[in-house]
Amino acid sequence: MSEVGALNASAAAGDQRAFRLQQLLLARIYDLVMKIPDGPTAEGSVVLNGILTALERATIAAEDAAVDWAAVDAAPTTPAEYLSWLKQSARGHRVFKHPYYTRFIRNHATAEHLRKYVIQESVVDGRFDDLLALMQVGTAGPAKMEIANNFWDEMGNGKPDEVHTTLFNQLYEVFDITPQELEDSLTATALLSGNLAVLLCRYRRFYPEAVGFLGMTEWLVPDRFVQVVGAWERLGLPEVGIVYHRLHITVDSQHAAGWFHNIVLPSADSAYMRRGIARGTLWRLNSSARYLDERLDEVSELITASS
Numbered sequence: 199m200s201e202v203g204a205l206n207a208s209a210a211a212g213d214q215r216a217f218r219l220q221q222l223l224l225a226r227i228y229d230l231v232m233k234i235p236d237g238p239t240a241e242g243s244v245v246l247n248g249i250l251t252a253l254e255r256a257t258i259a260a261e262d263a264a265v266d267w268a269a270v271d272a273a274p275t276t277p278a279e280y281l282s283w284l285k286q287s288a289r290g291h292r293v294f295k296h297p298y299y300t301r302f303i304r305n306h307a308t309a310e311h312l313r314k315y316v317i318q319e320s321v322v323d324g325r326f327d328d329l330l331a332l333m334q335v336g337t338a339g340p341a342k343m344e345i346a347n348n349f350w351d352e353m354g355n356g357k358p359d360e361v362h363t364t365l366f367n368q369l370y371e372v373f374d375i376t377p378q379e380l381e382d383s384l385t386a387t388a389l390l391s392g393n394l395a396v397l398l399c400r401y402r403r404f405y406p407e408a409v410g411f412l413g414m415t416e417w418l419v420p421d422r423f424v425q426v427v428g429a430w431e432r433l434g435l436p437e438v439g440i441v442y443h444r445l446h447i448t449v450d451s452q453h454a455a456g457w458f459h460n461i462v463l464p465s466a467d468s469a470y471m472r473r474g475i476a477r478g479t480l481w482r483l484n485s486s487a488r489y490l491d492e493r494l495d496e497v498s499e500l501i502t503a504s505s
Contacts (some may be wrong), residue, residue, distance in 0.1 A: 202249050206256035214386065221389035222381075224253045225321075228396045232328060254397060261394065262477075264484045270476045277466035281458055284479055288414060293487035298494040299425040302501055307429045311497065313373040315426075317383045318493070321392025322415065323366050323442070327352035332399040333408050344460035348453050365442040372439035387489035394481055406474020407481065409461055414482040417454040420447045 205223075208216035227250050230241040240246045269287070274280045288294055303315070322329075327349060334345040354360030369375070395415075398408040423443040430440040465471040494501075 199248060199252065202252045206252060210256065210260060218386035218389065220253060220256065221386050221393055222384075224250070224257065224393045225384075225389050227253070228393060231400065232325060232396060257390070257393065257397070261481045261485065265477060265480045270473060270480070273472060273476055275469070275472070277463045280466045280472055281462055284410070284414075284462070284476065285417075287476075287479065288417065288483060291483045291487065293483050293490060294418075295421060296487070296490045296494070298490040298497075299422045302494060302497050304425040304428045306497070306500055307433075309373075309433055309435060312426070312429060312433070312435070313375070314383070315493075316369045316373060317375060317380055318385060318388040318489075320366075320380055321384065321388055322395050324363060327361070327363055329395050329399045329412065332396075333405070333412065336402050336405070340460040340464055344456050347456065351449055351453070362442060362445070365445065368441065369439050372436050385489075385492065387485070387492055391485055391489055394485060398478060398481075404474070404478075406465070406471045407478030409457075409465065409471075410475035410478030410480075411482045412478075413454065413457045413462060413475075414479045416450045416457060418486070419450040420454075423447045423450075 202223075205216050205220050209220045227246060230239055230246075235241075273283050303311075307315070330345055330349040330352060334342055334349070337345060350356075352362045354362065354364070358364070395411065398404040398411050423446050426443050427440055427447065430443070462475060465475065
């Protein structure tokens with residue numbers, strides 16, 4: 199445990215190598231509850247649970263340190279005004295219509311850039327159905343029905359060939375991406391995005407945060423995927439690889455609207471839920487911004503040269 203404590207301390211101090219190792223270790227432990235094993239595993243180990251708890255606490259502390267708690271405390275208390283505040287918070291955040299999408303992906307990305315993009319996005323898009331399945335445990339009424347409807351869409355409405363994770367996996371075939379390459383190539387900020395999603399969806403105490411995190415994820419998707427589809431068409435890549443993104447431009451617009459109406463609004467009568475939803479929303483906005491800032495920095499010279 200001392201080694202984990204030292205790793206967390208180094209990550210908190212800004213050591214990027216330690217940060218990646220921290221998030222990679224957390225991701226590997228989460229795989230124990232997100233994948234069916236083909237043999238004995240350490241799932242349920244007391245030692246492993248101690249390591250997991252230490253990693254989670256460090257990750258939570260880092261995300262909470264980036265939250266503007268004064269803004270959260272000043273949020274409206276009436277449900278309709280609260281929802282408007284959430285959306286306005288997103289519109290005013292630097293991640294909204296991020297230039298990585300609107301400038302780089304749309305106008306400058308090559309096929310190799312899109313290949314790298316797919317790898318980084320796999321941590322959330324590649325298992326969104328399982329996140330919804332975890333999240334709905336213990337819910338009831340309109341919230342449970344909304345999550346169920348969302349999940350059924352992710353399941354291709356009962357058509358195996360149209361299951362959304364199957365459609366996303368077609369991108370791996372287009373770009374010949376192997377499972378080992380996925381893990382080796384994932385950046386720390388990408389790993390963090392996937393870990394936050396699992397963290398919030400698997401524990402019942404984080405249900406409010408999961409509402410904010412996944413709701414904001416779906417609200418941001420359509421505009422982002424429009425840029426990806428534009429790049430795909432510009433490059434003339436195989437049509438089979440862009441089915442997932444085309445579908446989610448429409449589907450996630452509907453999902454976000456339903457999520458806000460059937461989950462956020464009914465929950466916003468509760469101060470506990472409002473604070474948690476805001477926390478999860480800001481975790482998503484802040485972590486996504488850091489992730490996209492890094493991706494943009496990697497290609498900034500290319501954008502400058504093409505301008």
